[in-house]
Amino acid sequence: MTRTDPLDVPRPHARLHLGVFFQGVNHWTVWSAPESGSQIDPASFRRVARTAERGLFDAFFLGEGLRLREVDGRIHDLDVAGRPDALTQLAALAAVTRRIGLVSTSNATFNEPADLARRLSGLDLLSAGRAGWNVVTTDNAWTGANFRRGGYLDHADRYRRAEEFLTVARALWDGWEDGAVAGSAGAPAWSAPTAVRQVRHRGPQFDIDLAPTLPRSAQGHPVIFQAGDSGEGRDFAARNADVIFSAHGSDFDDALAFAEDIRRRLRAVGRPDDDLRILPGTEIILGATEAEALEKKRWIRLQQVTPATALGIAGLLWGIDLADHDADGPLPKEDPVITDNDGSFGARRIADPRAVVAEWRAKAAAHGWSLRETVIALGPQRGHVGTPSALANKFAHFVRHGAIDGFNITPYLIPHGLDDIVDLLVPELQERGVYRTEYTGTTLRSHLGLREPLTHRSAAHRQQAG
Numbered sequence: 480m481t482r483t484d485p486l487d488v489p490r491p492h493a494r495l496h497l498g499v500f501f502q503g504v505n506h507w508t509v510w511s512a513p514e515s516g517s518q519i520d521p522a523s524f525r526r527v528a529r530t531a532e533r534g535l536f537d538a539f540f541l542g543e544g545l546r547l548r549e550v551d552g553r554i555h556d557l558d559v560a561g562r563p564d565a566l567t568q569l570a571a572l573a574a575v576t577r578r579i580g581l582v583s584t585s586n587a588t589f590n591e592p593a594d595l596a597r598r599l600s601g602l603d604l605l606s607a608g609r610a611g612w613n614v615v616t617t618d619n620a621w622t623g624a625n626f627r628r629g630g631y632l633d634h635a636d637r638y639r640r641a642e643e644f645l646t647v648a649r650a651l652w653d654g655w656e657d658g659a660v661a662g663s664a665g666a667p668a669w670s671a672p673t674a675v676r677q678v679r680h681r682g683p684q685f686d687i688d689l690a691p692t693l694p695r696s697a698q699g700h701p702v703i704f705q706a707g708d709s710g711e712g713r714d715f716a717a718r719n720a721d722v723i724f725s726a727h728g729s730d731f732d733d734a735l736a737f738a739e740d741i742r743r744r745l746r747a748v749g750r751p752d753d754d755l756r757i758l759p760g761t762e763i764i765l766g767a768t769e770a771e772a773l774e775k776k777r778w779i780r781l782q783q784v785t786p787a788t789a790l791g792i793a794g795l796l797w798g799i800d801l802a803d804h805d806a807d808g809p810l811p812k813e814d815p816v817i818t819d820n821d822g823s824f825g826a827r828r829i830a831d832p833r834a835v836v837a838e839w840r841a842k843a844a845a846h847g848w849s850l851r852e853t854v855i856a857l858g859p860q861r862g863h864v865g866t867p868s869a870l871a872n873k874f875a876h877f878v879r880h881g882a883i884d885g886f887n888i889t890p891y892l893i894p895h896g897l898d899d900i901v902d903l904l905v906p907e908l909q910e911r912g913v914y915r916t917e918y919t920g921t922t923l924r925s926h927l928g929l930r931e932p933l934t935h936r937s938a939a940h941r942q943q944a945g
Contacts, residue, residue: 496885534901538580580923582611608697654691728759762862
């Protein structure tokens with residue numbers, strides 16, 4: 480039961496936006512299946528990006544892994560890793576795609592604005608206005624150990640740095656006036672006088688004095704994405720972002736509650752409540768029938784959570800090495816050992832492992848689950864499973880009732896994991912009038928239906944007030 484009357488459709492003309500997230504470092508990508516391709520070969524990236532563009536997706540996303548994940552000081556060799564730098568890879572993809580947006584996940588904690596802003600601006604120019612930046616932060620010491628200053632920022636301070644970082648980046652992107660470059664060979668100079676402004680900034684994190692080296696792209700600024708789910712992360716997105724990722728896209732009521740919270744935060748900072756696109760991350764599993772889709776899901780989960788992966792995840796909860804246990808046998812009899820979980824293996828810090836272990840034991844006993852089955856059943860319940868027709872109806876309901884603006888899809892298989900979504904689901908969405916039938920713009924900002932960059936609007940408002 481949902482909280483909205485199905486006859487009351489608040490956004491009858493809303494359309495779904497889709498992105499594809501080529502993760503790379505995770506255990507959700509089924510790299511061991513015979514039909515899986517290379518996670519490193521540039522051909523895999525081209526194949527996914529072109530398939531997404533054929534499906535009229537808004538954007539292709541690359542994650543960032545600054546350090547290989549470790550467990551107890553040993554490289555965790557069950558993850559997919561080894562990807563080239565995201566901006567380098569996206570620049571290559573700009574040459575073999577025409578419309579799809581290209582979004583880099585780049586860290587505001589371990590980069591510097593003068594350098595990263597220039598590289599993002601370069602991608603934006605090379606792609607004719609298709610670049611985006613997913614602003615992420617890191618506070619863990621195991622990533623910080625790669626850098627001289629280490630993992631020194633606590634949760635609140637990392638967002639303060641990110642906000643100052645973004646302020647400087649936007650100043651650099653606005654450093655060139657529109658029309659700064661000469662429009663003809665007969666112009667007296669290549670750039671107009673005073674068209675390039677010096678950027679001077681002194682704050683708690685950065686002290687910068689430089690002249691930007693690149694003009695604006697066709698979309699003004701790279702589109703800003705943000706993925707934090709904490710209160711600080713949501714506030715940061717409300718003040719700064721064009722798009723927010725979330726983990727709230729599987730259950731309608733949960734997704735709508737998240738969307739309503741974001742809209743309240745937007746209004747609180749003086750932005751229209753439709754100023755931010757909400758794209759939950761998701762996995763989509765399709766079958767010709769519901770039964771086929773569910774059987775496919777079971778196969779995928781067993782491929783994603785292998786015996787070794789199940790023991791690794793459970794070992795982090797128990798705080799002990801479980802490598803000598805049988806993943807397809809019962810849960811460990813040992814009591815959990817309280818450790819300082821530093822986020823190894825992508826694990827979230829667990830406040831009370833004993834309580835979680837007690838819950839696992841109770842549910843495993845009630846259902847007759849093995850350890851591996853327990854990890855699968857009680858782990859993240861991600862995504863949507865069903866027939867193309869049923870999921871098209873479901874997604875139309877989500878977007879027309881304001882719970883989401885679209886999805887950022889994580890394929891479980893590379894490079895063919897989008898094929899059935901593009902070939903089977905997209906036509907069903909188009910038939911319902913909830914998905915585009917062609918690209919109508921050329922920039923990422925136009926694909927998403929976004930207004931002009933925030934700093935451009937602020938400048939216009941100041942002029943009007945004066």
